[in-house]
Amino acid sequence: MTRRYPADDLAGKIRTRFPDAVADTAPAELYLERDRLRDVCEFLRDDEALDFRALVALNAVDYVDYFEVVYRLVSYRHNHATVLKVRVYERDEPSVPSVTSVWKGAELQEREVYDLMGVGFEGHPNLKRVFLWEGFEGHPLRRDFLLQRP
């Protein structure tokens, strides 16, 4: 059974290295500060006891007030998992640091999030639309995107 890594424990570990990185904790999730995301991710990947070497999924949700980018991490060796969340309170040009340099698997997923949700990723090597064509207006998965234009 994949163990959920206790969020408080994880937050403590992160705080010893990066005191200002953790914004909040929930029972199973960890809310991170946007600016320290990449450092924290590198730490999570390289730490022997944590060993989150796989980024299973990267999604984004539009909560109208803010965007939430969700990172699902798994350690195949220790069989435990955790969820990181980052909130972005901008609407016009939201962006978070790209984790492509940490996990290559983020490459296409970040492009997808950028394409459909409009959240940019700073430092992504090739951030352009994946599914929709260049020149498409708007980002369809945002809640304010109208399916049928007036």
Added chain:
Amino acid sequence: MTLKTEPITVNIGPQHPSTHGVFRLRVAFDGEVIQDVEPVFGYLHRGSEKLAEERTYTQVVTLTDRLDYVAPMTSNQAYVLAVERLMGIEAPERGQYIRVMMAELMRIASHLMMIGFFLQDMGAFGTPLMYTFREREDILDLFEMVCGARITVTYMRVGGVQADLPPEFTPALERFLAKIPGQIDDLEQLLSGNEILIARTKNVGLLSAEAAINGSVTGPALRASGVDWDLRKSDPYEIYDQLEFDVPIGENGDNYDRFVLRLEEMRQSVRIVRQCKEQMPGGPHRLELPMLLRPPAGDAYGRVEAPKGELGFYLVSDGSIAPYRCAIRSPSFINLTVLRDMLIGWKLADMVTIFGSLDVNMGEVDR
């Protein structure tokens, strides 16, 4: 004297016999050798995630059929598990058994398709494809018996399955189970010892375990690289912890391992289906739930080991009858991250086999 040469750029797809749908690869060749690859997606993008926001929880099941149209049952299962996790309920045991049985039959059918097309891409003129389709047809017949459709099954429901097994199902399943091991052996005898196939696949398209993990590769492609990670074992959902089966692991992570691993997984799936049939408990197949579900506000992530890898649904609910956000973690799409690194340096003929060995379904990639 040096000749001035430049690479030749070829667009493989979106209409090409071996891109398995409408995939497009821009490839730069130096002679036959691949210099660079750029995958282009989106030809089959239907906006499933956006459509799901406009449907009720039950109606979304019909959308999941159309994600991976080679393995609709597992897509159903992943979605239904996510909703159940969101609502904090669990299907009755008989429903779970039926679901697992269908998922494993689906895995056999999907792997059969992969093997057939993989060998077709390698140039075996249709024969393995015809054999695998013949066996897949039996599985689709079973599905039709159970739910009335072969591909777009819409069979699983939140809290169970749509209908109980019909009386003619068990004998038909027994006939199928008696037949399929021999047919898998036939398939193995047909090609897996073939010198040409070995020359074409051994040590071709290597994917190291490190690269596979870092590239978020899941499913058979990950296991062929030697990583022991199968959600059915490492994070058992439904009743997998009550079943006995092995998870085959590859060694090199080459085309041959990915091919043989799927043959072996099919044998294990046959084992699982047989156990499900023997242990099938009585009782209801479905919880009594209202037609319009209103899960409490919150989010949940449900995942299954689909034939192509980890298929996950990340659902966010705001308490209404439709999901607020339905994000799909599709294995085919994410497995393509490593495609470029696997292809560069190989030849044109290897390109189609490496792409085929990843077993990518464009319906799931573009969603």
Added chain:
Amino acid sequence: MPVDRLATGCQPLGFWDGMGLWEQWGINFFPRLGDTMCRAMGGATPGGIPDWLIFAILGLAGAFAVVNVAMLGVPYVILLERKLLGRFQHRVGPNRVGFFGLLQPMADGIKLMTKEDITPRVADKLVFSLAPLVFVVPVLLMFAPLPWAPHAVLADLDVGILYIVAVTSAAEIGVFMGGWSSNNKFSLFGAMRVVALVVSYEIPLVLAIVGVVMLTGSLNLAAIVEGQRFVPNLLWQPLGFIVFMIAVSAELNRAPFDLLEADSELVSGFHTEYSGMKWGVIQIGEYAAIIGFSGIIATLFLSGWKGPAPMPGYLWFVLKMGMIISGFIWVRATIPRLRVDQIMNLGWKFLLPLALINIFVTAGEILAYPDGLPVWLIPVNFAFAAIVVAVAARLLGIQGQPRQVVPAPPVFETMASS
């Protein structure tokens, strides 16, 4: 085509050992008719009809007959292939048009002729239109020296087998013309592949023939058939037969060497852009080559029109050809395709040594037994062939190039390297 042999090929009727009139009046019917006419008119060129005119008319008539046999054979070979492939694949194959689908080739032909003939706008139109002809003509020329029955030869060439080897390799010019002029990258890939393939496989092909020629002492195909007195050459030349069969599959671009039209890689190779009857002509060329080469295999290794039972010679011949064609189809139904570099390695590092070994061994056997090889050599030959093939497969086998290091920077700037 040397015209003089056509007319002088006619000989007195009593020469033939007599299996029935209809067989003696085989394909040589027309030249013989000319001879008869000449004789009836009392010798040379009576009535002002010059010799060359009679030869030309009758030669053309004979060529017309042979070409038509080949052309009519093609649709039915295609049908045979489709039916047999169907059965190998556990399905039925074409069975809708006519009884057992026997009219299917006619329906296909009508469809092809009525189909729109599309020439790509960017194609080199002259070369594009010429390519199917350049492809099909050498293949049809191949039928001239084939002995269908005793003395039923259109052109009884003394250098028959050499002529065939020379003529068939010319067909690849047509392939290259078609691939290049289509202005399509897939076509160009296919054309480049086929040139490399044919150049490599000509050598083992010819070297495998050498063994047979040494046994018979003649390049004349009829003489080679006559030379297989009691047993077919296959029994003396198993190694040569294996090499020749593999080389012929490559020459015919059949599976597992079908990489000029490798449908899963190159869509359909050099004829991607062809449609309508131009495509049909290419198809005719391909399948006529299969018929022709199976005739050559039957002649060289299976004693041509000879057979153990009293049956007309050409029936034996056609039967053997059918068996060989079915073998090709069987291989196609089973075996996947080789990669380009593996095919090259197989040709140069596996077939060429085997062909050379075969020549040396045959020469040794002939030197040791100049008055005819003893019967006990047959099992020895087979055992030797098996051992040599096994050892060569172990040592040389199918080798391919490893993954190549691409030092150049990425061509597409859009995807950064990892």
Added chain:
Amino acid sequence: MYGEGILKGMAVTLKHLFKKPVTVQYPEERAPMFPRFRGYEFVWYEDRCTGCASCAKYCPLGTIRIETETEPDPNVGDRYGLKVFDIDTGRCMFCGLCVEACPYDALFMGTGFERATYTRPSMVVHIDELRAAKKKPSAYARPHLHGINFEDETSLSSEEAGR
């Protein structure tokens, strides 16, 4: 590595050469149909239908269009007459949710599959067609119909079909 793998494979294909083909020659032979098959020709019983439009609400694509009119005769009660009951089978994906949703067993999936047409408008099944069509309901979501074998001429009445 002696070529035996190739020979083994060729033995498999040769074995299949002498087996009976598995394909079905469609117009003459037919593959067996299963009772739960979700097919064409929706079966609709007007006398059972109350015009509640559950089916239309439950349809993921909105292919069912229902218009009702109030009963003019007050003595009959508050029954709705149906003016329009159109199913756009050109957009329908035969998921069967409408049948599952019907509380009165008035709508059934059909058992047919041979209804190719040349135009999209002709794929819309109108109320008159539904009324006139032969009733061969499928057992999908109606387990009590399970065992019925339809001949060419059979047509189930609403009493036989319903629960």
